[in-house]
Every structure is written in C-alpha cells, then in structure tokens.
Amino acid sequence: MANTNWAGNIEYFPTDFHQPSSTEEVQDLVSRATSVKVIGTRHSFNHIGSPTEVFISSRNLSRVVSIDRIEGSVWVQAGITYGELSLVLDSEGLALKNMASLPHISVGGAIATATHGSGFQNQCLSSQALALKFVLADGSLLEVDKHADPELFQACVVHLGAIGALVEVKLALVPRFEIAQSVFLxxxxxxxxxxxxxxxxxxxSVSLFTQWKGDCLDQIWVKRLPSEPSPDRFLNGIGASKAQQKVHPILDVDPVNCTDxxxxxxxxFDRLPHFKFDFTPSHGEELQSEYLIPQPYAQDALRALHAHQSAFDKHLLISEIRTIAADSALMSPFCAVDAMGIHFTWKKDWHSVKAILPLVESVLSQYQPKPHWGKLWAMKPKQVAQSYPGLSEFKKTIQKYDPNKKFQNPFLKELFED
Ligand SMILES: Cc1cc2nc3c(=O)[nH]c(=O)nc-3n(C[C@H](O)[C@H](O)[C@H](O)COP(=O)(O)OP(=O)(O)OC[C@H]3O[C@@H](n4cnc5c(N)ncnc54)[C@H](O)[C@@H]3O)c2cc1C
Structure with a gap:
C-alpha cells in the first residue's frame, strides 16, 4: 500500500493495514481494534485521515449494490469513486446531479469532508446522500435515513471520519443529462x-481560475445545459474572449487530461469534472487550501485578496472560485450558508505555503472563512471547530456512537477538545 496521501505531503505510519472487501470484514476489524482509521482515495491534504493503529482502506469496497429507478437512488459501497460510479449510471441512463473537479475521489471520503463542485443550485456532494450505513466502534451496524431520521442524519453525514466506518451510501440520482463546456479568457x-x-x-456550473497576477482574471469556465442560453454575448461584452482551443486551468500546461x-x-460526468476519469493522476505535485465564505462577502473578499496578491502569487499554481448552495449538515461549511469557495493550488513547498497561509487567512478573516476539511490551513483547530454552530450536537453524536474515541486521531482530538 502507498504510505502517503495522493499529494505525498502526508506520511501514514499504520501498524496494521487492511483492505477488506465486505462489510462483515470491516465489522470484524473494527470491533477488535482499539484505534482505527478508514481511508478512501487519500486525496486529502492534511492529517484528517492519518491512522494511529489499524488502517482500513475502502478501496475494495467499490461495488454498486443496487439501483432503485422508482426512487431515483443508488446504494454503493463507500470506496467506489465518482468516476467508477458514473460509468455504471450513464449506461443505465442515470447520473449524479453534480461532481467535484476530479472523478477519482471516493464517495465515502468526499462525503466525509463536504467536497463540492460548483453551481448556485448545486449543494456539496454530501447532500447527494439519502442514507448512510456505518460500522460503529463495537462492530454493530448503524443505518441512518435522511427522511426517516433527519436530525441524526444531518448530525452525521459530513462525518469527518469520526462517527464510524462508512461502508455503504444511498445517493440521489437524476436522469442522464448533457453539459457543454466553454472557456473564456x-x-x-x-x-x-x-x-x-x-x-x-x-x-x-461555473468556475473562475486566476493566478492572481496583475489586473487580469485568467479564465472563466462555463458548464451549461444545452437548454441554457449561450454565455458568449455577456462575456464578450465584459471583454472576455472565447478560447478557440482546449485549455488547462494553468495556461501553459497541456490540456490533454481536461474534459472536452x-x-x-x-x-x-465527462464535463462537470475538469479532469477526465481515464487519466489517472497517481500523485500530485501540489498542495491545496480552500476557504468557504458566505456569498454576500464574495466581492469584498476577492478585492481584499487582489490587494495582497503580490504577497502570495509566487507560491501559487492556480486559484479557483466556485459557488456552493446551502445545506443542513451540522459540520458542513455550507450549513445554512450559500457560499463561495476560494481555492488555492499551491506549489509543493509546504515550508513557504505554511508561512503564507496566515496572511491569506488574515486578509479573509473579516469574511467568516471556513477552511475546507480536506485541505491545508493555518487557523487553530479549535477556532475552526467553534465556528460551527452544530459542533456540540456533533460531539454528542460522536460520544453516543464512539465513546472511547476509537475513530479519533490527533487531528480530530485537537479539533474536538474542550
Ligand atoms: C486533485 C484534487 C482535486 C480535488 N478537487 C476537489 C474539488 O473539486 N472539490 C472539493 O471540495 N474538494 C476537492 N479535493 C479534496 C478532496 O475531494 C477531499 O479531500 C476528499 O475528502 C477526498 O476524498 P478521498 O476519498 O480521497 O478521502 P480521503 O483523503 O481518503 O479521506 C478523507 C477523510 O474521510 C475519511 N474517510 C474516507 N472514507 C471513509 C469511510 N469509508 N468511512 C469513514 N471515514 C472515511 C478519512 O478517514 C478522512 O478523514 C480535491 C483533492 C485533490 C487531490
């Protein structure tokens, strides 16, 4: 097994690694362990998934379990990736409502951290879940249904890996649909x-990309339904030119791996992510941070960063700006907040990035920023946790299902300490 995360900036030191392929095996492993961590596709950039003892990969829990066409839902094992799932759904005339920039991440890991794509009407990927099946610390199964038990569901859908081992998820589906993607420069x-x-x-779904240089915003990616009007006139009207050939978010990088x-x-599924599923990035030469802020602050926050861009642009590969609709999950950064995400893909130099993050955070501090759970930040863990009004309810849920903190590692302990 790889002993690092995807980016290679986090080393995992498991004493006991397992890759089970059934719920029963997970139950057996969890019930016998005193400390356990489940990992998905390892695309997080921080220690949220670092193990202290037993380390379970969900990689072999990657089956589509059943599709319910009447309800418009699918049960999947939590280790399936969005790319693997989308291929099955597409062949059945079905689709997910939205996706993240990369289809290579696991459903369980994406739900854990409130991973998101873009779109005013699109909530984060955790909101696609309709029911969750966890293996709890004692090895028993807990099934939580969004409609039957809404309070408990919202307390444990964005789970941060702290409730139990997520073994299956029921996701909402929509009929297969098409998207046309164009880029403006x-x-x-x-x-x-x-x-x-x-x-x-x-x-x-719209994304803005910029390297925060000069007075230019580099790219606007518009992903529209064929029934939506063309954005050309509006964007030409504000001075943007439509790209006549395929481009990568970082202009001098070969766009061969980008979706059409x-x-x-x-x-x-082949347009909403920026990158194609059949291109497999085995590792990344980058680090990522992202701050989610309420949409009413969006313009002020961008202007404030622009005023300070010369302090951080040299460490940056690219920055992406997206919108995410409000949801109801207690530990979602979008809980009751329509948000804008300001994402930074940094050069892989943690020493420099670590030094620059406090400045970026101080520029954004008046706009109520919440860092993405799976990315890098400098804020004090306690400060981050306390910015969630639902924190104490979440902690009560953890206490109920994992009283001995079997699923907690130092990252989570620091976050939840009183
Ligand atoms: C190239 C790249 C592009 C990205 N694009 C986006 C994007 O567009 N939007 C966005 O919001 N984020 C994005 N991310 C961040 C990424 O989506 C999150 O970090 C997400 O958590 C990754 O999923 P994973 O399966 O790799 O999770 P992992 O890193 O494997 O795990 C994340 C957390 O979930 C827990 N976990 C995972 N599976 C389970 C399970 N079955 N049961 C219990 N706990 C579990 C782990 O313990 C850990 O705490 C990107 C990351 C990369 C590297």
Missing amino acids: NVKFESAVNQLMEILSLGY QLDIPGPS
Whole structure:
C-alpha cells in the first residue's frame, strides 16, 4: 500500500493495514481494534485521515449494490469513486446531479469532508446522500435515513471520519443529462468582480481560475445545459474572449487530461469534472487550501485578496472560485450558508505555503472563512471547530456512537477538545 496521501505531503505510519472487501470484514476489524482509521482515495491534504493503529482502506469496497429507478437512488459501497460510479449510471441512463473537479475521489471520503463542485443550485456532494450505513466502534451496524431520521442524519453525514466506518451510501440520482463546456479568457479583474454573481450564474456550473497576477482574471469556465442560453454575448461584452482551443486551468500546461471543452455537449460526468476519469493522476505535485465564505462577502473578499496578491502569487499554481448552495449538515461549511469557495493550488513547498497561509487567512478573516476539511490551513483547530454552530450536537453524536474515541486521531482530538 502507498504510505502517503495522493499529494505525498502526508506520511501514514499504520501498524496494521487492511483492505477488506465486505462489510462483515470491516465489522470484524473494527470491533477488535482499539484505534482505527478508514481511508478512501487519500486525496486529502492534511492529517484528517492519518491512522494511529489499524488502517482500513475502502478501496475494495467499490461495488454498486443496487439501483432503485422508482426512487431515483443508488446504494454503493463507500470506496467506489465518482468516476467508477458514473460509468455504471450513464449506461443505465442515470447520473449524479453534480461532481467535484476530479472523478477519482471516493464517495465515502468526499462525503466525509463536504467536497463540492460548483453551481448556485448545486449543494456539496454530501447532500447527494439519502442514507448512510456505518460500522460503529463495537462492530454493530448503524443505518441512518435522511427522511426517516433527519436530525441524526444531518448530525452525521459530513462525518469527518469520526462517527464510524462508512461502508455503504444511498445517493440521489437524476436522469442522464448533457453539459457543454466553454472557456473564456482574460477578463479584467475589476470587470469580473463587478459582475461576479452574473458570471457565476451563467451556467449550471461555473468556475473562475486566476493566478492572481496583475489586473487580469485568467479564465472563466462555463458548464451549461444545452437548454441554457449561450454565455458568449455577456462575456464578450465584459471583454472576455472565447478560447478557440482546449485549455488547462494553468495556461501553459497541456490540456490533454481536461474534459472536452469548445461547447461540445457530452455526458455530465465527462464535463462537470475538469479532469477526465481515464487519466489517472497517481500523485500530485501540489498542495491545496480552500476557504468557504458566505456569498454576500464574495466581492469584498476577492478585492481584499487582489490587494495582497503580490504577497502570495509566487507560491501559487492556480486559484479557483466556485459557488456552493446551502445545506443542513451540522459540520458542513455550507450549513445554512450559500457560499463561495476560494481555492488555492499551491506549489509543493509546504515550508513557504505554511508561512503564507496566515496572511491569506488574515486578509479573509473579516469574511467568516471556513477552511475546507480536506485541505491545508493555518487557523487553530479549535477556532475552526467553534465556528460551527452544530459542533456540540456533533460531539454528542460522536460520544453516543464512539465513546472511547476509537475513530479519533490527533487531528480530530485537537479539533474536538474542550
Ligand atoms: C486533485 C484534487 C482535486 C480535488 N478537487 C476537489 C474539488 O473539486 N472539490 C472539493 O471540495 N474538494 C476537492 N479535493 C479534496 C478532496 O475531494 C477531499 O479531500 C476528499 O475528502 C477526498 O476524498 P478521498 O476519498 O480521497 O478521502 P480521503 O483523503 O481518503 O479521506 C478523507 C477523510 O474521510 C475519511 N474517510 C474516507 N472514507 C471513509 C469511510 N469509508 N468511512 C469513514 N471515514 C472515511 C478519512 O478517514 C478522512 O478523514 C480535491 C483533492 C485533490 C487531490
């Protein structure tokens, strides 16, 4: 097994590694362990998934269990990736409502950290869950249904790996649909910020990419339903030019691995992520941070970062700006908040990134930033945890199902300490 996360910035030192392929095996492993951590596709950048003793990979828990066409739902094992699942769904004429930038991440890991894509109407991926099946610390099974037990469900859907081993998830489906993706280049930063909400609502899912250099916002990616109007006129009107060939978010990188652009419609699973599923990034030469802020602060926050960009642009590969609709999960950064995500893909130099994060956070501090659970930040863990009004309810849920903190590692203990 790989003993690092995907980015290679976190080393895992398990004493006891397992890759079970059935719920029963997970039950047996968990019940016998005193400390256990389950890991998905290892795409988190911090120690949230680091083990202290028994380390369980969900990689062999990757089956589609059953599809219910009447309800519009699918039960999957939690280790399946969105790419693997989407291929099955597409062949059945079905799809997920939204996806993240990369289809290579596991459903269980994405739900744990409130992973998201973009779109004013699109909630984070945890919100696609309709029911959850956990193996609890004593080895018993807990099934929680969103409609039958809404309070408990919202307390444990964004679970941070702290409730139990998630073995199966029921996800909501929609009929298969198509998306056409086009990219627009080089709009003036101030024009983009002045028209920010209009731009971000130009399609089903919109992302802005910038390297925070000069007065330019580099790219606007519009992913629209074929029935949605073309964004060309509006974007040309504010000075953006439509890319005539495929581009990568970082302009001088070969776009071969990006999903098709140039306004050519294709299945949603092959357009909503920025990167193709059949390209397999085995590791990454990057680090990531992201701050989720309430949408009313969006323009001010971007202007504030722009004023300080020369302090951090040299450490940056690319930055992405997206919108995420509010949800109800206690530990979701989008709980009751329509948010905008400001994401930073940093060069892989933790020493420099660690030094620059406090500045980025101080610039954003007046805009109620919440860091992405799976990425890197400098804020005090306790400060992050306490920014969640649902924290004490979440802690009560953990106490009920994992009283001996079997699923907690130092990262989570620091987060939850009183
Ligand atoms: C290249 C890249 C692109 C990304 N793009 C996006 C994006 O577009 N949007 C976004 O929001 N984030 C994005 N991320 C972040 C990523 O989605 C999250 O870190 C997510 O948690 C990764 O899923 P994973 O399966 O790799 O989780 P892991 O890193 O394996 O685990 C994350 C956490 O979940 C827990 N966990 C995982 N599976 C289980 C389980 N079955 N039972 C119990 N606990 C479990 C782990 O213990 C850990 O605490 C990206 C990351 C990378 C590297």
